[in-house]
Amino acid sequence: DIQMTQSPSSLSASVGDRVTITCRASQGIGDDLAWLQQKPGEAPKSLIYGASSLQGGVPPKFSGGGSGTDFTLTISSLQPEDFAIYYCQQYHTYPFTFGPGTKVDI
Amino acid sequence: QVLLVESGGDLVKPGGSLRLSCAASGFRFSDYYMTWIRQAPGKGLEWISVINHHGNSPYYADSVRGRITTSRDNGKNSLYLQINSLRPEDTAVYYCGRGSAPPDYWGQGTLVTVSS
Numbered sequence: 061d062i063q064m065t066q067s068p069s070s071l072s073a074s075v076g077d078r079v080t081i082t083c084r085a086s087q088g089i090g091d092d093l094a095w096l097q098q099k100p101g102e103a104p105k106s107l108i109y110g111a112s113s114l115q116g117g118v119p120p121k122f123s124g125g126g127s128g129t130d131f132t133l134t135i136s137s138l139q140p141e142d143f144a145i146y147y148c149q150q151y152h153t154y155p156f157t158f159g160p161g162t163k164v165d166i
Numbered sequence: 167q168v169l170l171v172e173s174g175g176d177l178v179k180p181g182g183s184l185r186l187s188c189a190a191s192g193f194r195f196s197d198y199y200m201t202w203i204r205q206a207p208g209k210g211l212e213w214i215s216v217i218n219h220h221g222n223s224p225y226y227a228d229s230v231r232g233r234i235t236t237s238r239d240n241g242k243n244s245l246y247l248q249i250n251s252l253r254p255e256d257t258a259v260y261y262c263g264r265g266s267a268p269p270d271y272w273g274q275g276t277l278v279t280v281s282s
Binding site for chain 1 (some may be wrong): 201203208210211212213215225226227228261266267268269270271272273274275
């Protein structure tokens with residue numbers, strides 16, 4: 061199975077900060093990488109697919125980059141509603157594994 | 167709008183079985199692969215299964231293979247997850263997702279608790 065790692069596991073930030081989360085795959089996955097957001101008590105929400113393409117309705121303050129094994133998710137200006145856990149997921153090879161998550165809080 | 171509603175979660179004893187459902191609306195269900203993932207309390211997301219448009223060739227994660235069966239009824243716009251030989255470690259919220267690579271919409275989940 062492809063193993064996904066994320067760093068940091070958690071971070072503290074302030075409203076207005078620019079934040080970057082890193083995701084690494086144990087082998088090359090091209091750009092078959094998605095990012096999801098999950099707020100406490102809620103279902104996950106898909107943000108990005110294809111490493112850098114925004115899902116419909118997702119604001120452009122979210123951006124993704126990378127290919128191969130190393131990927132990033134950047135939030136350009138944190139707002140209160142952005143405090144959540146962010147997961148990366150590879151969909152290159154079954155099983156489509158998730159990273160362990162990065163918690164973004166104040 | 168796209169809506170996915172899971173149901174069927176319950177408290178069951180170890181060794182028991184459960185059938186989860188996911189009712190889809192707001193899109194042409196038969197056009198999409200469908201995915202199941204789960205989340206144990208306080209833990210991360212775990213991908214467990216995908217099924218194609220026609221309902222054949224489902225794929226399962228190793229952690230559940232042999233104990234689960236994913237199926238669908240395109241006439242009823244519904245996705246199903248049959249889980250047998252339930253173990254305490256199967257305790258989780260189970261989510262269905264539209265699509266597979268990757269899913270773009272998720273339901274709100276249904277809670278399965280395995281405990282004696």
